[in-house]
Amino acid sequence: MKPSITVSAVSFSLVAAILLQHLSAAEPLTLSNHGQRSTWFGENSEAAFDLYRWLHQHPEVSLYETETAAKLAEQWSAVGLTVTTEVGGTGLVGLLKNGDGPVVMLRTDLDALPVEEATGLDYASKNPGVMHACGHDIHMTTVTTVARYLATHLDQWSGTLMLIGQPAEERGLGAVAMLKDGLLKRFPRPDYGLAVHVDGSVPTGSVVIAGGAVGASADSVDITVKGRGGHGSAPHTTIDPVVQAADLIMSLQTIVSREVKPTNAAVVTVGSIVGGTKHNIISDQCKLQLTVRSHSEEVRQQLIDAICRRAKGIAIAYGAPEPVVIESEGVPALANDEALADRLGSLFRRLLGADHVQAKERSMGFEDFSQFGNAGIPITMFGVGSVSQERLDQYRKQGGIPSLHSATYYPDAEDTLRTAFQMLTAAALDLFENDPLADRANP
Ligand SMILES: [Zn+2]
Numbered sequence: 531m532k533p534s535i536t537v538s539a540v541s542f543s544l545v546a547a548i549l550l551q552h553l554s555a556a557e558p559l560t561l562s563n564h565g566q567r568s569t570w571f572g573e574n575s576e577a578a579f580d581l582y583r584w585l586h587q588h589p590e591v592s593l594y595e596t597e598t599a600a601k602l603a604e605q606w607s608a609v610g611l612t613v614t615t616e617v618g619g620t621g622l623v624g625l626l627k628n629g630d631g632p633v634v635m636l637r638t639d640l641d642a643l644p645v646e647e648a649t650g651l652d653y654a655s656k657n658p659g660v661m662h663a664c665g666h667d668i669h670m671t672t673v674t675t676v677a678r679y680l681a682t683h684l685d686q687w688s689g690t691l692m693l694i695g696q697p698a699e700e701r702g703l704g705a706v707a708m709l710k711d712g713l714l715k716r717f718p719r720p721d722y723g724l725a726v727h728v729d730g731s732v733p734t735g736s737v738v739i740a741g742g743a744v745g746a747s748a749d750s751v752d753i754t755v756k757g758r759g760g761h762g763s764a765p766h767t768t769i770d771p772v773v774q775a776a777d778l779i780m781s782l783q784t785i786v787s788r789e790v791k792p793t794n795a796a797v798v799t800v801g802s803i804v805g806g807t808k809h810n811i812i813s814d815q816c817k818l819q820l821t822v823r824s825h826s827e828e829v830r831q832q833l834i835d836a837i838c839r840r841a842k843g844i845a846i847a848y849g850a851p852e853p854v855v856i857e858s859e860g861v862p863a864l865a866n867d868e869a870l871a872d873r874l875g876s877l878f879r880r881l882l883g884a885d886h887v888q889a890k891e892r893s894m895g896f897e898d899f900s901q902f903g904n905a906g907i908p909i910t911m912f913g914v915g916s917v918s919q920e921r922l923d924q925y926r927k928q929g930g931i932p933s934l935h936s937a938t939y940y941p942d943a944e945d946t947l948r949t950a951f952q953m954l955t956a957a958a959l960d961l962f963e964n965d966p967l968a969d970r971a972n973p
């Protein structure tokens with residue numbers, strides 16, 4: 531926010547004017563150009579909305595984001611970025627080198643969800659059963675618009691802008707696929723990684739940000755409980771895997787309540803249990819599917835170890851064969867770099883006013899942007915409010931706000947895009963301007 535001073539006497543006005551001029555001159559570029567960027571966005575918003583509407587109408591599910599990636603490649607090339615496609619599947623990388631300075635990576639996800647859209651928007655999805663219900667269309671439009679601004683204002687920054695379009699976020703597969711395909715070796719290694727995500731319960735014009743763990747690790751665990759089948763009328767001749775599974779499910783509930791430190795967040799959910807075929811047959815096995823969440827590697831490992839131990843322990847208690855426990859490669863917790871999140875939080879407060887910057891609530895949801903942090907890049911993801919205060923109030927009266935992934939969720943695109951563009955551009959400029967490497971390069 532710019533300082534504002536009201537004075538009545540002419541001489542005071544003059545002093546104030548000089549003072550204001552001085553303050554403006556002393557302000558960093560990110561603040562002094564805030565108004566100019568607002569005007570620029572107004573003049574360029576039609577291109578942004580055209581892209582947004584096209585993306586919203588053409589959603590593609592995880593791992594199949596081919597048209598989406600092609601559209602972004604075309605847009606990024608037109609802006610002047612050097613684009614490489616098919617990085618980790620449908621992923622893409624866009625680079626814009628502009629002299630010495632840090633490499634700032636802006637990440638967007640590409641994928642939509644298998645949801646039948648029920649928003650009634652005149653630009654609703656044209657792909658039956660698929661919808662951008664998680665705002666990834668907003669993210670794509672935002673990074674593209676930021677790139678367009680930076681590419682046309684090369685005098686305002688120095689460094690390398692790196693855009694990445696990441697596939698399959700919703701399945702937690704895309705970030706790791708891009709890393710395995712040499713993202714950090716084939717391209718300049720980012721000094722910072724930033725991402726924005728829409729927030730469906732925060733009003734437009736506001737953002738949420740916090741350092742540390744803001745999203746959870748997520749692992750899938752498959753357990754096959756083994757028994758010995760037989761007739762339902764003669765349980766004494768069998769080892770019943772269904773009863774054993776029921777015992778295990780109840781035992782798993784006490785991992786979080788009795789083993790994990792109470793101040794650490796954790797979730798163990800048994801989402802599926804399948805066993806047996808008929809009323810009077812005791813089956814040979816019973817299958818369980820679990821999702822396991824935490825905010826740290828330590829707790830993550832503690833949960834997995836406890837699940838394995840309890841599964842084996844209960845099998846021993848029942849005299850049953852050892853169960854098979856398969857842990858699928860999951861996603862680490864999303865940990866925002868503390869210093870980077872602090873720096874951006876104070877920048878956002880100066881730009882939007884403290885009332886419009888809230889602490890981001892920790893969530894047990896996962897976001898595979900965490901993989902880039904896990905790979906050693908200081909990262910921060912912040913949330914941007916996407917629903918007008920009016921609409922939020924209305925939803926509350928009607929009984930609830932549609933969550934992300936809901937068939938009726940939709941952002942108020944214009945205001946959401948404006949704030950997302952303003953904050954992400956300011957963040958990138960701030961990181962380019964305050965290059966910690968600059969002094970070393972130019973002593
Ligand atoms: Zn999502």
Ligand SMILES: [Zn+2]
Nearest residue numbers: 664666699727
């Ligand atoms: Zn998402």
